[in-house]
Amino acid sequence: MNHPSVVWQSSKINREDRCVLNQHPSFVLWFTGLSGAGKSTLAYELERKLHEMHIRSFVLDGDNLRHGINSNLGFSREERRENIRRAGEISKLFVEAGIATLASFISPFREDREGVRARFAPREFIEVYVECPIEECARRDPKGHYKRAKEGTMKNFTGVDSDYEPPLSPEIVLRTDEQTVDQCCEAIVLYLSASGLIPRKKVSALWD
Numbered sequence: 195m196n197h198p199s200v201v202w203q204s205s206k207i208n209r210e211d212r213c214v215l216n217q218h219p220s221f222v223l224w225f226t227g228l229s230g231a232g233k234s235t236l237a238y239e240l241e242r243k244l245h246e247m248h249i250r251s252f253v254l255d256g257d258n259l260r261h262g263i264n265s266n267l268g269f270s271r272e273e274r275r276e277n278i279r280r281a282g283e284i285s286k287l288f289v290e291a292g293i294a295t296l297a298s299f300i301s302p303f304r305e306d307r308e309g310v311r312a313r314f315a316p317r318e319f320i321e322v323y324v325e326c327p328i329e330e331c332a333r334r335d336p337k338g339h340y341k342r343a344k345e346g347t348m349k350n351f352t353g354v355d356s357d358y359e360p361p362l363s364p365e366i367v368l369r370t371d372e373q374t375v376d377q378c379c380e381a382i383v384l385y386l387s388a389s390g391l392i393p394r395k396k397v398s399a400l401w402d
Contacts, residue, residue: 229331
């Protein structure tokens with residue numbers, strides 16, 4: 195509960211004003227999936243493509259946030275919940291600022307993801323399930339996490355000794371063991387275009 199002395203301050207410039215200036219709506223793409231599934235790889239490549247289309251965008255990466263604002267959090271259930279709550283609040287601020295926000299977090303629990311979704315209006319929050327078999331994620335193991343988890347030197351690791359709850363009805367599903375990075379990005383861009391979140395002329399200029 196906020197202290198009585200804490201009062202919400204309203205800006206004279208609202209989100210709609212910023213989106214008009216940017217010439218596109220703002221939204222959050224919430225990438226969720228196992229470690230090694232390709233969330234960050236896709237988010238950063240998509241950010242590059244959006245930049246080429248003159249779409250103002252920014253990646254919020256789970257590892258990067260744990261270097262700063264979430265550096266005091268570990269990996270217990272409650273600390274993971276707080277990690278995602280903070281990430282959701284930051285995403286909300288970016289969307290209010292008129293930015294297409296690409297949030298990349300394992301976010302293993304449905305309740306936490308739905309809690310973030312509830313902070314946004316319809317069509318503002320787009321859940322992207324980056325699906326990949328755990329065997330393939332473990333084979334890739336870009337950070338060596340699966341190896342350490344199986345050796346017992348890393349505890350509460352998602353997919354090994356902590357659960358991952360797949361989304362029940364995500365807006366977008368990508369299979370990174372079957373689709374290339376470019377194919378995945380194209381699928382997202384086409385979804386955004388069909389939803390009216392990216393002007394079609396910008397998409398044509400990039401993909402034609």
